[in-house]
Amino acid sequence: MTDRAGPRATPTPPTSAAVARHAGVSRATVSYVLNGQAAGRVGERTQARVRAAAEELGYVPHAAARSLRAGRGRLVLLAAPADAVEAFGPLFTGFLAGFQTALHRLGYTGVLHGAPASSPMAAARAWAELRPAAVLNLYGPPLDAPAVELLHRAGTAAVLVLGPSAPPGAHTLLLDQREAGRRAGEHLLARGRRRIGVVRPAEPGPADCAELRLAGVRAAAAAHPDARVRPLDLARTEESAAGLAAAWPELGLDAVFGYNDEYAMLLMRALQDAGHTIGADGPDRLAVVGADDLLLARLLRPRLTSVHAEITPPEQIAGLVADLLLDPAAPPAIHRLGSFHVTPRASG
Amino acid sequence: MTDRAGPRATPTPPTSAAVARHAGVSRATVSYVLNGQAAGRVGERTQARVRAAAEELGYVPHAAARSLRAGRGRLVLLAAPADAVEAFGPLFTGFLAGFQTALHRLGYTGVLHGAPASSPMAAARAWAELRPAAVLNLYGPPLDAPAVELLHRAGTAAVLVLGPSAPPGAHTLLLDQREAGRRAGEHLLARGRRRIGVVRPAEPGPADCAELRLAGVRAAAAAHPDARVRPLDLARTEESAAGLAAAWPELGLDAVFGYNDEYAMLLMRALQDAGHTIGADGPDRLAVVGADDLLLARLLRPRLTSVHAEITPPEQIAGLVADLLLDPAAPPAIHRLGSFHVTPRASG
DNA sequence: TTGAAAGCGGTACCAA
DNA sequence: TTGGTACCGCTTTCAA
Secondary structure (H helix, E strand, O other): OOOOOOOOOOOOOOOHHHHHHHHOOOHHHHHHHHOOOOOOOOOHHHHHHHHHHHHHHOOOOOHHHHHHHHOOOOEEEEEOOHHHHHHHOHHHHHHHHHHHHHHHHOOOEEEEEOOOOOOHHHHHHHHHOOOOOEEEEOOOOOOOHHHHHHHHHOOOOEEEEEOOOOOOOOEEEEOOHHHHHHHHHHHHHHOOOOEEEEEEEOOOOOHHHHHHHHHHHHHHHOOOOOOEEEEEEEOOOHHHHHHHHHOHHHHOOOEEEOOOHHHHHHHHHHHHHOOOOEOOOOOOOEEEEEEOOOHHHHOOOOOOEEEEEEEOOHHHHHHHHHHHHHOOOOOOOEEEOEEEEEEOOOOO | OOOOOOOOOOOOOOOHHHHHHHHOOOHHHHHHHHOOOOOOOOOHHHHHHHHHHHHHHOOOOOHHHHHHHHOOOOEEEEEOOHHHHHHHOHHHHHHHHHHHHHHHHOOOEEEEEOOOOOOHHHHHHHHHOOOOOEEEEOOOOOOOHHHHHHHHHOOOOEEEEEOOOOOOOOEEEEOOHHHHHHHHHHHHHHOOOOEEEEEEEOOOOOHHHHHHHHHHHHHHHOOOOOOEEEEEEEOOOHHHHHHHHHOHHHHOOOEEEOOOHHHHHHHHHHHHHOOOOEOOOOOOOEEEEEEOOOHHHHOOOOOOEEEEEEEOOHHHHHHHHHHHHHOOOOOOOEEEOEEEEEEOOOOO
16 A cells, blocks of 8 residues: 555545445445445445445545535635734634634534625635635624625625624624723723723724724713723824823823723733733722733733623623524514623722 | 515525526536636637626535546545634634645645544545545644545545654654743743743643643753753633642742743732742742743733744645655655744843 | 436536 | 546335
């Protein structure tokens, strides 16, 4: 057989026909046996022969051929421009882990496809070529109505979009980033803060999410006539944070929502280095709130107060997708992906 | 056309035959036109008609059918048990981003497939069903020789495995975690430290990587007869870190390599809270070194010294994969994925 | 209990 | 310049 390691001139992969020949039966019989449809059709001995032959040849069914014949694939596409994957952080990768295994258990193959972010249409075309059973777009903007339409025409039974809103025809996975901002705002306002700065990352990845969180803070502030909200542009570097901290006295703020823990920590450290005192109590102290509730955020002093996201278990979302696939005619609906609450600590 | 939003009873996706009918030509002609093989075969006017028809119907080629006919797919599988994705951290997601877009430019579809981690063979089977052109296994252990053999038999032209070593038949992507440990060890030894603790995360995700990094530190210590290396078990919680810090005096160590920045920061903070002084200089100070060079690690005081990974640009790895695919008979080789060096800061 | 054959969508050869 | 057609691997009806 193999007398040398290393990829020899690739032998043609074994087909079901090869298995049939090897077992001395027809292709149909092989198909029945290997798909558990053999009950009462194929004799025990024959089944055993077929299985042995498949094993011996290292036969693996050809997913493409199968779904071509079946008319529907079992691929679930998780679409996210790869730079966004980074923006989501550990929360996302953790979710991804459970989601893929849950899908696997349900008989689907979940796969992450980093979109070539050029245009919504281009992305949709690339996905549609794979004829996925479902597409989950985990990035805010890039899917519009024509793109969804294209996917549907390509046979995709369910299109789900992350965001506060979705294009017509698509389901919504609601993880309302405005809520994150609102919670942070309400928390600070309840503690008497009235002049609130909100970090707006200079990096393009988090931009959209940041805008929503800012809007949330504004919404919370609307309930207090004397409250003021001010966006603060900040890049993810120590220099940028130092610059912002240097300009601080002119801003006249008594609280900051740092977009997420990382930016919040960056700014908090810079403010401390510039001589400001951070803390939840007292008008002389500056309140700082982050989001995502990173472990690392508890290592700074004072510990960082953070908006924590309670994400729906990935198994549940996988189940939702499976349900949608069973009933493709279901009208687009809104499905909550999670909610936010504040975990108060010493910083604010 | 569409008078209601929402997925209507899914119309059959348009096929190339539908385009042919719509344009009043044959399927062959459609194929030629849409694949740029029309030069000198099909008239300009006909080409225009075909393209218009395709556009109008929203035609998207069926990747499965195409690769079925072609005998080879254009799918590149990035395989990583999803919990490992988390373990790799931002370094990995950043790499993933560039890699997928680079592959896309080369005409391949790169896709992340979280393996059902049950067994190497089961994983290989799941991947083989997709008949990928190449598989990159980014997780250390789970691919053995039979699994690689199976993939090759399924027509996968290139199998690449991350790690210091690879099973026969597979290429090696070398990101030598021992080197990370060695660099940390050499750094501490050069600064006169001799009793070095090395964090071993209790979590299963980083376990293998941690073992290699520990081995690297040991290798570095071998050059100094009086040096001692001691593994330190630590879970990713503040309680665990506090416990380890409480037991510190009995350990008699003058330096720690914290596995990565996160564990290092966790431990460093706990040690500080327990009254120890961290720093690079002076025998009364405890030296702490992390790895991954996170931005956040610069926010603690003293700033964390870290082992920085210099990763080969993803475009380059994508190019390598493409080359391997063009010459599948190339003997398995070792390809460096990156290297490590220490970024010294105040903590050690 | 098993086999023959049609057909999923697309490509490419050969004939017209 | 274009059309007819065989075939890629697999499932499934129908007939034997």
